[in-house]
Amino acid sequence: MTDKPTIVLVHGAFADSASWAPVTRLLLDQGFTVRVPPVYNRSLAADAASLRSYVEQIGGPVLLAGHSYGGAVITVAGAADNVIGLVYVSGYVLDEGESLGALQGGFPDSDLADHLVYTQFPVEGGDPGTDVSVEIDAFPAVFADGVPREVAEVLAVSQRPLAAAAFGEPASTAAWKTKPGWGIVSAQDHTINPDVERFGYQRAGLRSVVEIDGPHLVMRSHPAEVAKVITDAVAELG
Template sequence: MPPAPPTVVLVHGGFTDAAVWLGVIDELQRHDIPVLAVANPLRGLARDAACVASVVSQIDGPVVLVGHSYGGAVITVAGTADQVVGLVYVAAYVPEEGESLRELADRFTGSPLVGSLKPWTYRTVGGADATEFSITPEAYAAVFAADVSPSVAKVLAVTQRPLAATAFTEQASAAAWRTTPSWALVAGADRAVSPDVERFGAQRAGATTVELDGASHAVTVSRPTSVADLIREAVRATG
């Protein structure tokens, strides 16, 4: 009997939730690949990576970590565990150790995302006020989900989860891609994370890379089969 494939752990990014993986999960389950989509707290890189690492530590056997958008930074830090055998970056940030998302993004021309953010205030565990950001509903479709149906984009806009401001400035404490095989999908028409940022990070990590022309940041929703195909490639290679 062949060994069981690695468990795929899906990590969403900011301005969405785990439901962004629905189509991808369906594709993976059709191929009998064990999969788990975690709820990323979106409260800062160290905290979020610790949450994902805790989930990984409770899974029996090898794991392939998949990160979308900011989730790419999270798996970069969380993916140093021995049982993580592969990393898959989907329209994602791929930071170096000691690098923040802002520093990585500032290497290239800015995306429309920055001008489309609305600040909110939330209360931290210690009782202090902190800032988080969401995408304004009127800008959400154009910035995040341009190739998704208007009705679905409206649902995504009102169900999005804000991302803490510290997530943009906190530096990555590790770069798991230095010791773990990686794959990357570049969304060619991304207006939330610049495709140049995605390409640069993937190339620096030596990732096996595919690019989807015309794909928006919501590529997990608009192109779930293509995303799942890349994940399946990583599972085959590491299993």
């Protein structure tokens, strides 16, 4: 590969592009081209289609890095021809035909399960949809443990919820079957059982897996370590 790839950072549920801010800063300071698009968290198919369209309009190769639900999104969107690699950060690695709920169902629940909030949102011409978010008071401990309290409190009141329907929606493809991948396990994750991450990474045969003794929002608590996994992936791709 002669062109340095554009690094596209993909956020997950209950977060937004700002969740990647410390890593974004580090990558920009190292001279990388970085993009951090929004994920609308409406459905896996729609979110992946939106990301794939975004990626395909970038000239040259792209390395995708997905956090949490963003891992499921890059698993599908990563089938785009110009995607050269996938980095999973505390992420879901779905197989083709598998849903988030099915993957999680094989493991004990995380602390998140007891702290979810369900609200309705309007759907034009149809029944209301259901959004899922994290209890504001529980958010710092469950989602952002290890992040400064004053930051976690801001993140808690600015969540981007995930439509409940996304949990049962099967992945239409699994890009890791044809694209190289790397993974980060958050060993102190209270949002996703770390064994879900480990299982998905092992099944996908990722080139390397790094365990960080950090929380689910590891990009905020350990940005240098996360950035290094991404830049090491770029170096390995040549």
